[in-house]
Amino acid sequence: MDAMNREKLFACITATSFVLDDLRLFLDTHPTDREALDYWERVSRVRNEAVKEYTKCYGPINMYDVEADDRWTWVDEPWPWEGRC
Amino acid sequence: MWSYEKRLQHPVNITQCNPKLAQVIISQYGGPDGEIGASLRYLSQRYTMTNKKCAALLTDIGTEELAHMEMVATIVHQLTKDLTPQEIIDSGFQNYYVDHTLGIWAQAAGGIPFAATCFQSKGDPITDLVEDMAAEQKARTTYDNILRLVHDQEVCDPIKFLRQREIVHFQRFGEALRLIQDDLDCRNFYAFNPAFDKNIMK
Numbered sequence: 001m002d003a004m005n006r007e008k009l010f011a012c013i014t015a016t017s018f019v020l021d022d023l024r025l026f027l028d029t030h031p032t033d034r035e036a037l038d039y040w041e042r043v044s045r046v047r048n049e050a051v052k053e054y055t056k057c058y059g060p061i062n063m064y065d066v067e068a069d070d071r072w073t074w075v076d077e078p079w080p081w082e083g084r085c
Numbered sequence: 086m087w088s089y090e091k092r093l094q095h096p097v098n099i100t101q102c103n104p105k106l107a108q109v110i111i112s113q114y115g116g117p118d119g120e121i122g123a124s125l126r127y128l129s130q131r132y133t134m135t136n137k138k139c140a141a142l143l144t145d146i147g148t149e150e151l152a153h154m155e156m157v158a159t160i161v162h163q164l165t166k167d168l169t170p171q172e173i174i175d176s177g178f179q180n181y182y183v184d185h186t187l188g189i190w191a192q193a194a195g196g197i198p199f200a201a202t203c204f205q206s207k208g209d210p211i212t213d214l215v216e217d218m219a220a221e222q223k224a225r226t227t228y229d230n231i232l233r234l235v236h237d238q239e240v241c242d243p244i245k246f247l248r249q250r251e252i253v254h255f256q257r258f259g260e261a262l263r264l265i266q267d268d269l270d271c272r273n274f275y276a277f278n279p280a281f282d283k284n285i286m287k
């Protein structure tokens with residue numbers, strides 16, 4: 001159950017991040033496109049929520065989100081090239 | 086500055102080793118049309134862009150290329166993981182192995198080391214953007230060449246993703262070139278360097 005939830009959350013982060021990766025290139029050359037700007041806002045919100053939830057449950061994806069209470073969790077989870085998700 | 090995210094831009098999960106294929110795919114890491122060259126090209130060219138939107142685009146595509154570099158390295162790593170000496174000999178991987186073991190090193194498929202001579206940063210926005218468009222097409226052709234040799238879906242999937250990005254980048258660089266030209270005298274775009282010969286700007 002937990003592994004499934006983790007996989008689903010991670011897939012959501014990958015998908016929404018990619019939308020933003022693609023959209024930012026479009027916005028660089030079309031900075032006033034209303035539809036693209038609205039899309040950016042919508043997808044950003046979903047992504048932020050997913051990253052927050054994932055970080056809380058399974059550890060940080062971004063180093064600035066590490067909560068350094070009793071352990072440096074940045075080193076705990078597998079690295080992306082190890083073929084996890 | 087940059088900030089690393091502990092994830093790939095697109096998932097790579099290869100379960101079958103194939104060192105022969107790894108030796109071909111490594112060209113998109115450190116080869117003449119590979120992702121390292123792409124990233125360094127765009128990130129280097131930013132400083133003399135006369136248009137802010139174009140500088141933004143080079144920053145963002147140059148950054149995405151870093152993520153592609155990581156994906157290609159991951160593909161090569163997973164294709165060569167846990168090889169035995171016998172598998173190394175049988176697949177012809179020994180020439181790479183003797184110098185790098187199973188490490189990732191920036192080279193072309195033919196063993197030629199990565200060199201900055203495979204890209205330009207000319208200090209002329211038109212010259213540079215035309216090179217960038219050509220570079221995306223050359224990388225797309227290379228991915229097409231790779232895809233003809235790959236039959237493993239787990240390898241095909243990320244390679245197809247990378248190929249598609251070349252096409253999107255080509256489109257955006259075309260738009261960037263048009264933006265530069267919009268700032269110039271339309272009767273003669275090509276006689277000057279818009280970053281150096283400032284007096285010819287509209």
